[in-house]
Amino acid sequence: MTHYRVDRRLFEVGQKVGTAGEYYGEFNCIGKEIEDALESIRPKGKKSRTKCLFVFEDEQCAKKHWSKMINGKLYEVSIESATIFHRGDMAQMDVMKLVRESGKDMGEVAEAYWREEFSNSPEIEVMVSCAVVTRVLSTSDSERGEYLQNRWRVKK
Secondary structure: OEEEEEEOOOOOOOOEEEOOOOHHHHOOHHHHHHHHHHHHOOOOOOOOHHHOEEEEOOHHHHHHHHHOOOOOEEEEEEOOHHHOOEEEEOHHHHHHHHHHHOOOOOHHHHHHHHOOOOOOOOOEEEEEOEEEEEEEEEOOHHHHHHHHHHHHOOOO
Protein backbone atom coordinates (compact mmCIF):
# COMPACT_ATOMS: atom_id res chain seq x y z
CA MET A 1 0.00 0.00 0.00
CA THR A 2 1.38 3.43 -0.96
CA HIS A 3 1.52 6.10 1.73
CA TYR A 4 3.58 9.21 2.45
CA ARG A 5 6.07 10.00 5.19
CA VAL A 6 7.30 13.40 6.36
CA ASP A 7 10.58 13.16 8.25
CA ARG A 8 13.74 15.11 9.02
CA ARG A 9 15.90 12.05 8.52
CA LEU A 10 17.47 11.26 5.15
CA PHE A 11 16.49 7.94 3.56
CA GLU A 12 17.10 6.27 0.22
CA VAL A 13 14.80 4.08 -1.85
CA GLY A 14 14.57 0.64 -0.29
CA GLN A 15 15.43 1.78 3.23
CA LYS A 16 13.22 0.83 6.14
CA VAL A 17 11.82 3.72 8.18
CA GLY A 18 10.99 3.22 11.85
CA THR A 19 9.84 5.71 14.43
CA ALA A 20 12.42 8.15 15.72
CA GLY A 21 10.34 8.41 18.90
CA GLU A 22 11.24 12.08 19.29
CA TYR A 23 8.11 13.95 18.25
CA TYR A 24 6.60 14.24 21.74
CA GLY A 25 9.60 16.19 23.01
CA GLU A 26 9.20 18.75 20.22
CA PHE A 27 5.63 19.69 21.16
CA ASN A 28 4.61 22.86 22.98
CA CYS A 29 2.50 22.56 26.14
CA ILE A 30 -0.86 22.20 24.37
CA GLY A 31 0.59 19.58 22.02
CA LYS A 32 1.79 17.56 24.98
CA GLU A 33 -1.60 17.94 26.68
CA ILE A 34 -3.31 16.59 23.57
CA GLU A 35 -0.92 13.63 23.36
CA ASP A 36 -1.36 12.98 27.09
CA ALA A 37 -5.16 13.06 26.73
CA LEU A 38 -5.00 10.61 23.83
CA GLU A 39 -2.67 8.33 25.77
CA SER A 40 -4.79 8.46 28.93
CA ILE A 41 -7.82 6.99 27.16
CA ARG A 42 -6.03 4.81 24.62
CA PRO A 43 -8.05 1.64 24.24
CA LYS A 44 -6.49 -1.64 25.31
CA GLY A 45 -5.03 -3.34 22.30
CA LYS A 46 -4.05 -0.07 20.61
CA LYS A 47 -0.34 0.66 20.52
CA SER A 48 0.92 3.86 22.14
CA ARG A 49 1.29 6.70 19.63
CA THR A 50 4.84 7.34 20.87
CA LYS A 51 5.85 3.85 19.69
CA CYS A 52 4.42 4.17 16.18
CA LEU A 53 5.51 5.55 12.84
CA PHE A 54 2.97 7.90 11.29
CA VAL A 55 2.35 7.93 7.55
CA PHE A 56 -0.27 9.76 5.53
CA GLU A 57 -2.73 8.20 3.12
CA ASP A 58 -3.03 11.36 1.04
CA GLU A 59 -0.08 13.02 -0.71
CA GLN A 60 -1.55 16.54 -0.46
CA CYS A 61 -2.07 16.13 3.27
CA ALA A 62 1.53 14.94 3.62
CA LYS A 63 2.74 17.94 1.60
CA LYS A 64 0.81 20.29 3.88
CA HIS A 65 2.62 18.95 6.95
CA TRP A 66 5.96 18.67 5.11
CA SER A 67 5.75 22.33 4.10
CA LYS A 68 5.66 23.38 7.78
CA MET A 69 8.62 21.21 8.87
CA ILE A 70 11.98 22.98 8.63
CA ASN A 71 14.51 20.58 7.07
CA GLY A 72 11.63 18.20 6.34
CA LYS A 73 11.89 15.53 3.71
CA LEU A 74 9.00 13.92 1.84
CA TYR A 75 8.86 10.27 0.90
CA GLU A 76 6.51 7.86 -0.77
CA VAL A 77 6.52 4.69 1.31
CA SER A 78 5.05 1.24 1.23
CA ILE A 79 3.42 -0.40 4.23
CA GLU A 80 1.91 -3.80 4.84
CA SER A 81 -1.81 -3.55 5.61
CA ALA A 82 -1.34 -6.15 8.36
CA THR A 83 0.98 -3.76 10.21
CA ILE A 84 -1.60 -0.97 10.60
CA PHE A 85 -2.25 -0.30 14.29
CA HIS A 86 -4.67 2.59 13.85
CA ARG A 87 -6.07 5.07 11.33
CA GLY A 88 -6.82 8.44 12.89
CA ASP A 89 -7.89 11.87 11.75
CA MET A 90 -5.25 14.48 12.61
CA ALA A 91 -7.95 17.14 12.19
CA GLN A 92 -9.42 15.80 15.46
CA MET A 93 -6.31 17.12 17.21
CA ASP A 94 -7.02 20.62 15.93
CA VAL A 95 -10.49 20.25 17.44
CA MET A 96 -8.93 19.05 20.70
CA LYS A 97 -6.77 22.18 20.76
CA LEU A 98 -9.82 24.44 20.34
CA VAL A 99 -11.72 22.51 23.02
CA ARG A 100 -8.77 22.79 25.42
CA GLU A 101 -8.35 26.51 24.75
CA SER A 102 -12.03 27.01 25.61
CA GLY A 103 -11.41 25.35 28.98
CA LYS A 104 -13.43 22.22 28.21
CA ASP A 105 -12.48 18.55 28.46
CA MET A 106 -10.81 17.03 25.37
CA GLY A 107 -11.92 13.50 26.28
CA GLU A 108 -14.89 13.26 23.95
CA VAL A 109 -12.85 14.28 20.91
CA ALA A 110 -9.99 11.98 21.94
CA GLU A 111 -12.46 9.09 22.14
CA ALA A 112 -13.71 9.94 18.63
CA TYR A 113 -10.11 9.82 17.41
CA TRP A 114 -9.64 6.32 18.84
CA ARG A 115 -13.00 5.19 17.39
CA GLU A 116 -11.61 6.22 13.99
CA GLU A 117 -14.31 8.83 13.45
CA PHE A 118 -13.38 11.30 10.75
CA SER A 119 -14.15 14.99 10.33
CA ASN A 120 -15.54 16.64 7.20
CA SER A 121 -11.96 17.39 6.09
CA PRO A 122 -10.00 14.42 7.40
CA GLU A 123 -6.22 14.26 7.50
CA ILE A 124 -5.73 10.54 7.85
CA GLU A 125 -2.61 9.42 9.68
CA VAL A 126 -1.85 5.74 9.75
CA MET A 127 0.06 4.30 12.69
CA VAL A 128 2.43 1.47 11.75
CA SER A 129 5.64 -0.06 13.06
CA CYS A 130 7.65 0.68 9.92
CA ALA A 131 7.54 1.54 6.23
CA VAL A 132 9.86 1.13 3.25
CA VAL A 133 10.83 4.10 1.06
CA THR A 134 9.67 3.52 -2.52
CA ARG A 135 10.36 7.03 -3.83
CA VAL A 136 12.11 10.14 -2.54
CA LEU A 137 9.76 13.04 -3.36
CA SER A 138 11.87 15.86 -1.90
CA THR A 139 14.87 16.35 0.35
CA SER A 140 15.29 20.03 -0.54
CA ASP A 141 14.50 22.62 2.11
CA SER A 142 14.28 25.33 -0.53
CA GLU A 143 11.72 23.25 -2.44
CA ARG A 144 9.79 22.77 0.79
CA GLY A 145 9.86 26.51 1.48
CA GLU A 146 8.72 27.28 -2.05
CA TYR A 147 5.82 24.87 -1.69
CA LEU A 148 4.86 26.55 1.60
CA GLN A 149 4.91 30.01 0.00
CA ASN A 150 2.85 28.86 -2.99
CA ARG A 151 0.38 27.09 -0.74
CA TRP A 152 -0.40 30.29 1.18
CA ARG A 153 -0.12 32.69 -1.78
CA VAL A 154 -3.36 34.51 -2.44
CA LYS A 155 -4.43 34.17 -6.05
CA LYS A 156 -5.53 37.38 -7.74
